Amino acid sequence: METDLVASSKGKLVNFRMKELKDVLTKLGLPKQGKKQDLVDRIFHQLSDEGVARIIDDTYRKMQISEAADLAIMGQSGLDICNVKVEMEAEDSLNLGGKIFCPCGTSLPSESKIQCVDPRCLVQQHISCVIIPEKPMEEIRLLPPLFFCETCRIKRADPFWITVAHLVSPMKLVASNIPTDGTNPLQKAEAAFHLTKAHSDLLQNTEYDVQAWCILLNDKVSFRMQWPLHAELQVNGLLVRTVNRPGTQLLGSNGRDDGALITLYIGEGVNQISLSGCDARNFCFGVRLVKRRTVAQVLHFT
Ligand SMILES: [Zn+2]
Ligand SMILES: [Zn+2]
Numbered sequence: 581m582e583t584d585l586v587a588s589s590k591g592k593l594v595n596f597r598m599k600e601l602k603d604v605l606t607k608l609g610l611p612k613q614g615k616k617q618d619l620v621d622r623i624f625h626q627l628s629d630e631g632v633a634r635i636i637d638d639t640y641r642k643m644q645i646s647e648a649a650d651l652a653i654m655g656q657s658g659l660d661i662c663n664v665k666v667e668m669e670a671e672d673s674l675n676l677g678g679k680i681f682c683p684c685g686t687s688l689p690s691e692s693k694i695q696c697v698d699p700r701c702l703v704q705q706h707i708s709c710v711i712i713p714e715k716p717m718e719e720i721r722l723l724p725p726l727f728f729c730e731t732c733r734i735k736r737a738d739p740f741w742i743t744v745a746h747l748v749s750p751m752k753l754v755a756s757n758i759p760t761d762g763t764n765p766l767q768k769a770e771a772a773f774h775l776t777k778a779h780s781d782l783l784q785n786t787e788y789d790v791q792a793w794c795i796l797l798n799d800k801v802s803f804r805m806q807w808p809l810h811a812e813l814q815v816n817g818l819l820v821r822t823v824n825r826p827g828t829q830l831l832g833s834n835g836r837d838d839g840a841l842i843t844l845y846i847g848e849g850v851n852q853i854s855l856s857g858c859d860a861r862n863f864c865f866g867v868r869l870v871k872r873r874t875v876a877q878v879l880h881f882t
Contacts, residue, residue, distance in 0.1 A: 586627055586628065586630070586633050587697065588633075588637075588697075588699055589627060589632070589633040589636040589637065590624075590627065590697055590725070590726055591697035591698050591699045591726075592636055592637065592639075592640040592699055593620055593623060593624070593636060594620070594697070594698075594726070595640070595643075595698075595699075596620075596639070596640075596643065597643075598616060598619070600639050600640070600642075600643050601616065601619040601620065601623065602619070603639050604623055604632075604635055604636060604639050605619060605622065605623065607635050608623070608626060608632065608635070610622055610623075610626075623636070640699075678695075678702055678703075678704065679703060679704065680693065680703075680704045680705065680706075681703045681704070681705065681729070681749075682704075682705040682706050682709050682710070683705070683709060683710065683730060683749075683750040683751050683752045683797075683864045684706060684709040684752060685751060688706070691706045691707070691708060692706070692707045692708070693705060693706060693707060694707050694710065694711065694723060694727050695727065696727060696728055696729035696732055697726050697727060697728060698728060698729075698732040701729060701731070701732050703729050703731075705729055707723070709752070710727075710729075710730075710797060711723060711724070711727075711798070712797050712798040712861075712862045713798075714798065728802055728803075729750075730750035730795060730797075730864045730866065731743070731746060731749075731750060731866075733795055733802050733803055734750075734793050734795060734805070734866065734868070736802075736803040737793070737795070737803045737804050737805050737836075738805070738838070738839070739873065739878045740872060740873050740878060741789075741791065741839070741870040741871070741872060741873070742870060742871045742873055743868050743869075743870060744782070744788070744868070744869040744870060744871050745779065745868065745869040746866060746867070746868050746869075747773045747774075747775065747779075747790065747867040747868060747869055748771045748773050748853065748865075748866050748867035748868075749866060750864045750865070750866045751769050751771060751864065751865055751866065752769065752797075752862065752863070752864055752865075753767035753768060753769045753808065753855065753856075753857065753862070753863045753864070753865060754767060754768060754769065755767045755768075756768070763858075764809065764858045764859050764860045765858070765859075765860060766856060766857075766858055767808060767856060767857050767858075767859060767863065768854065768855070768856040768857075769854065769855050769856075769865045770852075770853070770854040771852075771853055771854075771867070772850055772851065772852050772853075773850070773851055773853065773867060774849065774850055774851075775790075775846055775847065775848050775849060775851060776848070777848055779869055780847070780848040782869070783843055783869075787871055787872045788843075788869065788870070788871050788872075789841045789843045789869075789870055789872070790841070790842050790843045790846060790867060790868070790869055790870070791839040791840065791841055791842070791867070791868055791869075791870045792813060792815070792820070792822075792839060792840045792842050792853065792855070792865070792866075792867050793805050793839040793840075793865070793866055793867070793868065794806060794807045794808070794811070794822075794837075794855065794863055794864070794865045794866075795863065795864050796861055796862070796863055797861075797862040797863065797864050798861075798862065801835075801836075804835075804836040804837070805836060805837045805838060805839055806831060806836070806837050806863075807822045807823050807837050807857065807863075808855075808857025808858070808859035808861070808863050809827055809828060809830070809857055809858055809859045810827040810828070810857055810858040810859070811823065811827070811855065811856070811857045812855070812856045812857070813840055813842075813853070813854075813855050814852075814853065814854045814855075815842045815845035815846060815851065815852070815853050816845055816846065816851055816852055816853075817852070818845055820840050820842055820845060821840065822837070822840045823837055823838075827858075839870075842867070853867060
């Protein structure tokens with residue numbers, strides 16, 4: 581049986597930068613060479629030991645303190661602390677730890693649930709909604725050891741965008757009817773969202789954009805976007821391009837898709853958005869307000 585301490589350590593580990601990973605390895609007397617993933621794996625193998633979990637917990641707390649200190653220094657040097665505040669609030673705004681927040685849109689407590697390992701999230705979702713077996717009708721035998729909810733996956737899918745707010749919470753694409761001739765079903769998700777004056781003002785700044793995103797629920801690569809085959813995105817009645825590949829080709833040339841920027845198609849007040857695709861797989865779709873990060877910022881934080 582995995583203890584809570586070990587489970588939460590896994591979540592903390594994935595947030596560590598190289599510095600924290602090396603600190604932990606030093607304390608464990610293990611080699612510090614290799615890529616980030618190698619370091620994570622090396623620590624992972626030791627995780628059954630509760631002492632290791634405690635070292636990780638300790639390192640995580642120190643990292644939070646040093647991040648807070650960094651922000652304070654930025655404030656003193658007259659940098660734009662106001663924007664930082666917006667981001668921190670946004671990070672907290674979906675803090676639904678222990679609550680059910682599922683892309684099916686219901687919060688039925690009776691079903692079996694799985695929890696997101698991100699320690700800042702810890703949201704619970706229905707296993708039957710988010711864990712999709714590779715072949716339909718196949719039983720789910722193994723739950724993933726590290727489960728991330730969709731908002732935590734999208735947060736990590738592209739380091740150049742920070743989530744400021746979720747305008748449309750993750751929702752599943754639903755097929756209206758399953759064709760019996762073996763062709764792919766038509767799936768669709770529709771939503772209306774309200775763009776506030778405050779968010780609309782933020783968008784005057786070129787660093788901010790509104791992004792529609794889509795992920796494959798049981799993607800082998802957790803942290804990437806993926807649009808369904810023949811994706812058709814409509815915003816306020818206008819078609820928005822999602823991918824520049826043939827509708828039948830899976831993923832873009834570099835093995836991932838990008839989000840679609842829809843800033844120019846929306847305005848303050850109520851906006852309508854819909855996504856359809858002709859695909860048999862399970863997708864999750866959402867809209868978020870994002871802030872662009874510079875290369876320097878990305879390097880500093882990883
Ligand atoms: Zn659900
Ligand atoms: Zn999460």
